[in-house]
Amino acid sequence: MSDTRQPTIEKGLPRFGSHTEKEGRVLTGAQAIVASLEAEGVDVIFGYPGGQAIKIYDALYDSTQIRHVLCRHEQGAAHAADGYARATGRAGVVLVTSGPGATNTVTGIMTANMDSVPLVVITGQVPTSVIGSDAFQESDIVGITTPIVKHSYLCQKAEDLPGIIRDAFYIAETGRPGPVLIDVPSNLLSAEFEFHYPDSSDIASYRPTIKPNAKQIRTAAAAIAKADKPLLYVGGGVVISDASEALLDLAESLQIPAVTTLLGKDALPNGNPLDLGPVGMHGSRYANLAMTECDLLIAVGARFSDRVTGKLSDFAPLAQVIHIDIDPTEISKNRTADVPIVGDARRALTALKAELDRRGAAPRTAEWLTHIDDLRARHPFASPGLATSQGGIAPEGAIKLLSDMLDPRHSIVVTDVGQHQMWAAQYIDREVPRTFLSSGGAGTMGFGLPAALGAQIACPDEQVVCISGDGSIQMCIQEMATIAVNDLPIKVVIVNNSALGMVHQWQDLFYGKRFAATELSDVPDFLTLADAYGWKGFRVFDPADLEETMSAFLAADGPALLDLRIPREERVFPMVAPGAAIDDVIGAVSVGDISNQIENSEEADR
Amino acid sequence: MDRHILSILVENQSGVLSRVVGLVSRRGYNIESLSVGPTEDENLSRITMIVPTESESFEQLTKQLNKLVCVYKIVEMDKGDAIVRELVLIKVAVAAEKRNEVIEIANVFRAKVVDVGRTSITIEATGDEHKLAGLENLLRAYGIKEITRTGKIAMKRSAQN
Known part of the structure; x- marks a missing residue:
């Protein structure tokens, strides 16, 4: 694993701080921004220049430390920085101009905010003298983004810039991470002052609770020690706080099984027998049943989202709930916690394990695990092989094949949003954290390609594969150029059903097959498009060619896309209907071809 | 319906009010x-806000407000244990011959007459909501032309022993 994946510096602290050659020198505001980013240890910025940012770009031209990646759209820059941040744990940095440049980052900021991803977004702004006058390319980006940032600044004085940038990184990376926006009026960029960079941040009104309450840990340990059917419910917070080892340690020592959310998928090695995999709307039937039957639910860095819980009143109805989260607003928001623990997941899990050891707690879940094994044997994910009964490519089989061809320790899978994303969550196996990147809370189509770009820049030695759909890929397709120009060997699988598959599926199941606005045409021809961008293109229709084509595609030099054609009728199963209880599952059958299952369920409906 | 009185200590900076108010409506x-x-501290401002709600999950709102980086501290005031005051200006439509009646009512409520015109008189009153509602009720008989209020402010009472 490359070094970038293991940050050598503590989150929330600058890498160099005041120890740079620029410390104490008289700089312009623009130079000070670049010097500040250098003091933070930033090695890459994703951005797009424009009138009000041009001075920052001019200063950046002299930086030997910072690489600027010119994306082809500001939304792409924001998602790329997000992918960088998810792959490394360090804040991704975005630099754009005012007005449309700034507003184009909005979806990226919201996506990062929903999934607790640290970003520092620097936007140019019109000069302070004309703010509020509807000047050319003026937009109130601080106002526009207030509901979707962790914090934001509209700078007033050039001298404030280093302190604001320091605080922005601190806020973005600590506590529950999130995006911080810094809006810089362009007249500040030419003002000169003596540059000093702080070595730490101290914000009186921002003191995230890191250390869990000892009494709550004891209460939680007592509950775990006597539970017959405990279940860990693992979310993205475990990945964020580097708590995977602590989690596995606790789970294995007491033999507690775990279900994972979409963002918690890579928090546990997927091959581990205690990992029951995805839970919720498209989770396995056995994971959902375990949730319904458990008597103690230990939620770690997960937020009881509606995609996981389904009908809340029927969710884990028998369970006492221990909820570990660094954000107090998540606790008892959707489900009342019996034992709330506010703090960092790694610290809390380590403290829990120590307390359980002190009590001499021993595994007592043999019966529970046997029962779960039985559920797993009876209700597995479908394994249709590579072909549907009509002779098309079965998406589940294709994604499984892809998973088997990847080295789980040296690959990063990035997804877009839709059916392909759920198939990826079900069939891609992961071993290490920060290797499955997906837009969870926001469900942002268009995230995948630029996020893969960010992840590949962050981790040049890993194989980065983006699983996308023919709908999603077109939402940020322009980043194919960025990837080509930067010679990044990203592989993109377009699971192509000529439809907006997930909505198509809902229309099929819940809207009487009225396929309003979900059928896409065969335009564009992705092979011609690949050619136009200087990528290698592959296409496969026939299951018989799948293995060979997939293997050639993955082995291709440089960027490549695979147009993987699947029948439009393929559905993601199992599925919990929106608003239903999570043990009330559609399309979970223990054996057989997924296409046959659909037919059967359709016949049963008639 | 519960009416929560929140006293919120925030950074004294532009944009802070809109963050707080925006979050509440959002x-x-x-x-x-x-x-x-x-x-008393020039770096801090205090926002006093009354939020009526039937929601049982009101704590969620105070937790969300606490999460704002610009918010230092939130105290939910207990009505029994807080001094709650508001200032109101009331312009009463009253001709010269009945003016004294209105002034008398104002005196009973320890309110001040702050402006007199030919056909109206303006009264300034402070107090809790019951007192101000009582004054407003009595003045309504004469005809109220305009009312403006400061919004309530609150302070916790000192300990008695």
Whole structure:
């Protein structure tokens, strides 16, 4: 694993701080921004220049430390920085101009905010003298983004810039991470002052609770020690706080099984027998049943989202709930916690394990695990092989094949949003954290390609594969150029059903097959498009060619896309209907071809 | 319906009020009364806000407000244990011959007459909501032309022993 994946510096602290050659020198505001980013240890910025940012770009031209990646759209820059941040744990940095440049980052900021991803977004702004006058390319980006940032600044004085940038990184990376926006009026960029960079941040009104309450840990340990059917419910917070080892340690020592959310998928090695995999709307039937039957639910860095819980009143109805989260607003928001623990997941899990050891707690879940094994044997994910009964490519089989061809320790899978994303969550196996990147809370189509770009820049030695759909890929397709120009060997699988598959599926199941606005045409021809961008293109229709084509595609030099054609009728199963209880599952059958299952369920409906 | 009195200590900077108020409406609550002003510390302002709600999950709102980086501290005032005051200006439509009646009512409520015109008189009153409602009721008989209020402010009572 490359070094970038293991940050050598503590989150929330600058890498160099005041120890740079620029410390104490008289700089312009623009130079000070670049010097500040250098003091933070930033090695890459994703951005797009424009009138009000041009001075920052001019200063950046002299930086030997910072690489600027010119994306082809500001939304792409924001998602790329997000992918960088998810792959490394360090804040991704975005630099754009005012007005449309700034507003184009909005979806990226919201996506990062929903999934607790640290970003520092620097936007140019019109000069302070004309703010509020509807000047050319003026937009109130601080106002526009207030509901979707962790914090934001509209700078007033050039001298404030280093302190604001320091605080922005601190806020973005600590506590529950999130995006911080810094809006810089362009007249500040030419003002000169003596540059000093702080070595730490101290914000009186921002003191995230890191250390869990000892009494709550004891209460939680007592509950775990006597539970017959405990279940860990693992979310993205475990990945964020580097708590995977602590989690596995606790789970294995007491033999507690775990279900994972979409963002918690890579928090546990997927091959581990205690990992029951995805839970919720498209989770396995056995994971959902375990949730319904458990008597103690230990939620770690997960937020009881509606995609996981389904009908809340029927969710884990028998369970006492221990909820570990660094954000107090998540606790008892959707489900009342019996034992709330506010703090960092790694610290809390380590403290829990120590307390359980002190009590001499021993595994007592043999019966529970046997029962779960039985559920797993009876209700597995479908394994249709590579072909549907009509002779098309079965998406589940294709994604499984892809998973088997990847080295789980040296690959990063990035997804877009839709059916392909759920198939990826079900069939891609992961071993290490920060290797499955997906837009969870926001469900942002268009995230995948630029996020893969960010992840590949962050981790040049890993194989980065983006699983996308023919709908999603077109939402940020322009980043194919960025990837080509930067010679990044990203592989993109377009699971192509000529439809907006997930909505198509809902229309099929819940809207009487009225396929309003979900059928896409065969335009564009992705092979011609690949050619136009200087990528290698592959296409496969026939299951018989799948293995060979997939293997050639993955082995291709440089960027490549695979147009993987699947029948439009393929559905993601199992599925919990929106608003239903999570043990009330559609399309979970223990054996057989997924296409046959659909037919059967359709016949049963008639 | 519960009416929560929140006293929120925030950074004294531009944009802070809109962050706080925006969050309240975004999370689905109404603001019945709002007042903002500087405090004993020049870096801090205090926002006093009254939020009526039937929601049982009101704590969620205070937790969300606490999460804002610009918010230092939130105290939910207990009505029994807080001094709650508001200032109101009432312009009463009254001709010269009945003016004294109105002044008398104002005196009973320890309110002040701050402006007199040919056909109206303006009264300034402070107090809790019951007192101000009582005054408003009595003055309504004469005809109220305009009312403006500061919004309620609140302070916790000192310990008695």
